[in-house]
Amino acid sequence: MTLAARLTSRFKAEFLGRIVAMLSSGLLMVLLARLLGPDEYGLLFLAISVFTAIGIFTKLGIAKSGSRYVAEYKEKDPGQLPHIFRTSLSFNLAAIAIVVAAVVVGHRGIAAVLDEPGLTPFLLLGALYLIFEALSAYARLMLQGLEEIETAATLHAINRGCRLVFAVGLVLLGFGGIGAFVGYILSLAITAIGGLVVIYVRFYREHEGSAAAVDGLRRRIGEYSIPLTATSTANVLDKQVDTILVGYFMTPVAVSYYVLSKQIVQFVETPVTALGFTLSPTFGAQKADGNVERAARIYETALTNSLLLYIPVAAGVILVAEPTLDLVFGDEYAGAVPVLQILGLYAVLQAITKITSNGLDFLGRARERAIVKGVTAGLNVVLNVLLIPTMGVVGAAVATVITYSLYTFANVYIIHQEFELRIGYLARHISRTVAVTGVMAMVVFATVDFVDGFLSLALVVGLGVAVWSSLSILTGLLDINRLAAML
Numbered sequence: 001m002t003l004a005a006r007l008t009s010r011f012k013a014e015f016l017g018r019i020v021a022m023l024s025s026g027l028l029m030v031l032l033a034r035l036l037g038p039d040e041y042g043l044l045f046l047a048i049s050v051f052t053a054i055g056i057f058t059k060l061g062i063a064k065s066g067s068r069y070v071a072e073y074k075e076k077d078p079g080q081l082p083h084i085f086r087t088s089l090s091f092n093l094a095a096i097a098i099v100v101a102a103v104v105v106g107h108r109g110i111a112a113v114l115d116e117p118g119l120t121p122f123l124l125l126g127a128l129y130l131i132f133e134a135l136s137a138y139a140r141l142m143l144q145g146l147e148e149i150e151t152a153a154t155l156h157a158i159n160r161g162c163r164l165v166f167a168v169g170l171v172l173l174g175f176g177g178i179g180a181f182v183g184y185i186l187s188l189a190i191t192a193i194g195g196l197v198v199i200y201v202r203f204y205r206e207h208e209g210s211a212a213a214v215d216g217l218r219r220r221i222g223e224y225s226i227p228l229t230a231t232s233t234a235n236v237l238d239k240q241v242d243t244i245l246v247g248y249f250m251t252p253v254a255v256s257y258y259v260l261s262k263q264i265v266q267f268v269e270t271p272v273t274a275l276g277f278t279l280s281p282t283f284g285a286q287k288a289d290g291n292v293e294r295a296a297r298i299y300e301t302a303l304t305n306s307l308l309l310y311i312p313v314a315a316g317v318i319l320v321a322e323p324t325l326d327l328v329f330g331d332e333y334a335g336a337v338p339v340l341q342i343l344g345l346y347a348v349l350q351a352i353t354k355i356t357s358n359g360l361d362f363l364g365r366a367r368e369r370a371i372v373k374g375v376t377a378g379l380n381v382v383l384n385v386l387l388i389p390t391m392g393v394v395g396a397a398v399a400t401v402i403t404y405s406l407y408t409f410a411n412v413y414i415i416h417q418e419f420e421l422r423i424g425y426l427a428r429h430i431s432r433t434v435a436v437t438g439v440m441a442m443v444v445f446a447t448v449d450f451v452d453g454f455l456s457l458a459l460v461v462g463l464g465v466a467v468w469s470s471l472s473i474l475t476g477l478l479d480i481n482r483l484a485a486m487l
Contacts, residue, residue: 024157024161024163024164026267027164028163028164028167028168029260029263029264030328030329031168031171032044032167032168032171032180033256033260033330033333034329034330035171035172036177036180037332038252038253038257038332038333039251039252040176040177041177041252041256041259041260042247042251042252042254042257042259043116043118043119043122043177043252044177044181045255045259046119046243046244046247046252046255046259047119047122047126047181048181049243049247049259050110050119050123050244051126051130051133053241053244054099054103054126056229057095057099058092058095058096058099058133058134059092059095059134059137059138059229060091060225060229061224061226062088062092062095062138062221062229063088063092063137063138063142064141064225065088065221065224065225065228066084066085066087066088066089066138066141066142066221067142068224069217069220069224070084070085070142070145070146071145071146077214080217081204082204083214083217083218084217084221085142085204087217087218087221088142088221089138091222091225092134092138095134096130096135099130100127100130100131103123103126103127103130104127108120110123116247116252118252121178122181125178125181125185128185128189129181129184129185129188132185132192133188135192135193135196136155136159136191136192136195138192138195138196139155139192139195139196139199140156140191140195142195142199143155143195143198143199155194155195156191158187158194159187159188159190159191160187161187162183162187162190162191163183163184166182166183166186166187167179167181167182167183167184167187168180170182170183227367227369241377241380241381241384242380242381242384242399243255243258243259243262245381245384245385245388245396246258246384246388246393246396249388249389250388250392250393253335254392254393256333256336257333257339257393258336258339258393258396258397260325260329260333260340261336261339261340261343262343264340265317265343265344265346268310268317269310269347269350269351269354295419296420296421299355299356299359299415299419300421300422300425300426302355303352303355303356303426304426304429304430304433306351306352306354306355307351307352307429307430307433308429308433308472309351310347310348310350310351311433311434311437312436312437312440312468313347314344314345314347314348315344315437315440315444316461316464317340317341317343317344317347318341318344319441319445320448320457321337321340322334323457324457325337325340327454327457335393338394339393339394339396339397342397342401343397343400343401345401346400346401346404349401349404349405349408352411353407353411356408356411356415357369357411359415360411360414360415360418363418365415365418368414369411369414372410372414373407376403376404376410377403379402379403379406380399380400383395383398383399383402383403384396384399387399432475433477435475436468436471436477439471440464440467440471441464443463443464444460444463444464447463448460
């Protein structure tokens with residue numbers, strides 16, 4: 001099978017898994033928002049943001065470091081795989097034990113610092129969340145390094161499907177936000193245990209004892225985890241501390257506006273997230289084989305096709321934000337409209353970084369990415385502290401877009417150093433994409449005022465899609481035969 005065929009097969013599997021996850025997450029988002037209401041919904045996701053921040057220290061970049069060396073050794077010396085699994089998992093378990101003990105002891109103090117007494121029961125249960133979330137992430141990253149994208153995608157889909165069933169089921173049984181949180185924990189437990197069993201049976205046991213560990217392997221895994229930890233820390237500062245600060249300066253209702261808007265953006269990012277997860281280890285493998293030019297063309301194709309989709313998606317999100325939130329979530333979430341419109345720009349930035357940033361880790365540029373991420377994340381915290389008190393929850397969205405723009409530019413610059421991208425080709429393609437999007441946006445803008453229900457909203461969105469797809473085909477941006485062959 002050719003490289004293109006392998007990548008297409010892996011992408012299909014990851015994309016299908018993420019489609020299942022996306023539908024489950026989308027339905028979960030709508031149901032929880034309506035069943036819990038803004039206050040309890042905001043409290044639930046404030047707790048999850050706190051644990052995502054604390055979760056940095058249960059991972060410390062260890063799984064990503066192990067995944068990098070799995071990708072490096074899986075072909076040239078598969079006997080090293082058990083040593084990599086053992087070393088990375090033992091490091092990870094030690095980190096989990098220390099953090100969980102600290103959370104159990106200090107959970108009341110965390111609630112007091114945030115001045116949210118309602119967080120206390122969430123924080124006590126959070127020890128289980130931290131354990132299974134870290135192990136679930138470990139399993140998925142190891143499978144990514146093995147390029148077992150199909151298995152990783154299946155686990156991801158199972159996680160999100162179980163989350164929908166358990167979280168909504170427990171809320172309907174009357175357990176409220178705590179029940180939803182327990183649903184998250186149960187789904188993570190299933191995928192963590194399942195992923196570790198798959199790795200042991202299919203990859204660890206097969207090579208166990210077949211070769212001695214190469215000199216310095218344990219040290220290299222530990223050392224490479226340092227810049228990855230810095231990146232993960234900065235990433236959480238960038239993506240979670242803003243939510244925590246909204247909760248600190250404002251109320252759980254404001255948190256619900258911000259979190260809901262970010263969740264909608266994450267919902268539409270499913271295709272490019274799948275693509276980035278699929279391609280990242282391939283960039284490292286191609287570079288190791290000396291095929292830098294091939295890797296560059298793969299990246300350029302992924303980038304241009306992603307922007308062809310996400311520039312118009314961002315325009316659409318901005319234009320239909322108000323009727324969509326009103327119809328889908330109810331008028332009590334009207335305060336989220338300006339936040340979602342600003343974060344429409346964030347969707348474009350995410351489309352670029354999804355296929356760029358993780359690839360840098362597999363290319364050995366984790367240190368540079370960590371430095372950039374640390375600087376922009378620190379700036380994001382400063383801007384949030386300055387803008388939230390003056391602009392409200394909209395200030396958090398503005399801070400996110402400003403700092404993530406800087407991070408995105410830096411990521412593309414670093415990968416350009418690796419691949420020597422064709423800047424002229426990319427500029428021409430993006431310019432045509434923007435022009436097509438402009439025409440589509442004018443059509444949607446002229447018709448969006450006629451939206452008065454789900455049918456009319458669907459018709460307006462469908463009209464926009466029809467205009468975009470027709471112009472994309474006419475201008476040669478979208479090759480319908482190539483798309484059909486891939487599908």
